[in-house]
Amino acid sequence: MKLLAISGGPDSMVLLHKNRNKKVVVAHVNYNARPDSNNDENIVREFCKENNIEIKVLSLKGKPKTNFQAWAREVRYDFFKEVYDEFECNELLVAHHKDDFLETALMQKESGREPKYFGIKKVNYLKGMKITRPFIDKYWKKDLLELCKIWNIPYAIDSSNSEPVYTRNKLRIELSKLSLKAKKQRLSWFKMSNKILVKKNRKVQFNCFLWAKNSFSVKSFRILHFKEEVIFEFLHEFGTDIKVTKDKINSIIDFITSKNGKAEYKISSDEYIKKENGIISIISKK
Structure with missing residues (x-):
């Protein structure tokens, strides 16, 4: 059994569409942070109903005054863990794509600190869950929007993503102005850097072992x-x-x-x- 993290946005709805005939359960978090938050939930619920897919929804009330994104991530993955264990899942699928990878890598680079890995790994483990991102090295955001159009997949747009409030949103807006060629060049640089970092990390772990x-x-x-x-x-x-x-x-x-x-x-x-x-x-x- 696989657990799908579905927000209702185009990325996750393509993920849901591709896995609709497989043995899956869907987890959706409604933060009730926007006037149209219920629209996201309704889109996911309706799709799951039409395709006879089990869905679990966490509806939240209230939010912290500071660092909403960090809080939201912690709450989200705690909920995913509950559903993961309840249905004895062996994998959590998340719809991160190439633009998400690039946003994260650029944020890391701008921090001035060398990470163990630039961007987002295709597979990692958190809270005892195996997390896989099948789109991270396959699709750009524009590709997923095009697939929604071709396959007639319903989706919601998170209006807060276009507000330059958070650092990630600011980067997202800047990246949207770049040509595909420019984004590919940046992606290639980070991938090459990761090969170097992986080799270095192996040496670090060996020294830790010694x-x-x-x-x-x-x-x-x-x-x-x-x-x-x-x-x-x-x-x-x-x-x-x-x-x-x-x-x-x-x-x-x-x-x-x-x-x-x-x-x-x-x-x-x-x-x-x-x-x-x-x-x-x-x-x-x-």
């Missing part, structure tokens, strides 16, 4: 490559909710490699990196 194999000793850490990346992985593996900057990571490296035999370094309100007997660990002082 350090763990040597019981996180100070001696073995000193000879590792990619120290910044290794520390980042270490903190997120053994810390609870640690947010670090590049400067803080470099300070941690200095702390670990210093000649102090026994010391502690505060990394959050109640967590510390402990150095004792040549071994590094994270301790909690709650």
Whole structure:
């Protein structure tokens, strides 16, 4: 059984149309954030009814005053997880496409931080769900709109997507002004960059493995490559909710490699990196 994340927009409605004769269940979230939100829900419900497809709807009331998109994503995927488990699904299909990939990659690039991967992966895992994006390397937005026209697929347009309120929306508007050739060039650059990043990440993971194999000793850490990346992985593996900057990571490296035999370094309100007997660990002082 596959779970389909269907918003009612053209992208997800093509996904629903393509899978209408398969063993699927549909999950739709109505945030009630726009006057026409119910129209989206009605389109999805009607399509599912006509094609005898099981549908689960989460209708929300109220929203946070700040960071709506982050909140919406968390709520959305928590709901998907509930439906995924209820129907014992083995895969969640999402209708992200090439334009979505490009938007995400450009946002990452503009942040100035090097990611592990530019854009959106075709397959990843979240909350115990296998998430697959069959359109991510196949269709542009315009292709999906054309398919809706050819196959006479009903869909809704989210009017908030054209409002330059969020960073992603601003990028979306800018990308819509580019020619297909220009978008393809940018996409090719990110794909080439990802090949380099994947190779680098393998080396980082190997260095993490070497350090763990040597019981996180100070001696073995000193000879590792990619120290910044290794520390980042270490903190997120053994810390609870640690947010670090590049400067803080470099300070941690200095702390670990210093000649102090026994010391502690505060990394959050109640967590510390402990150095004792040549071994590094994270301790909690709650």
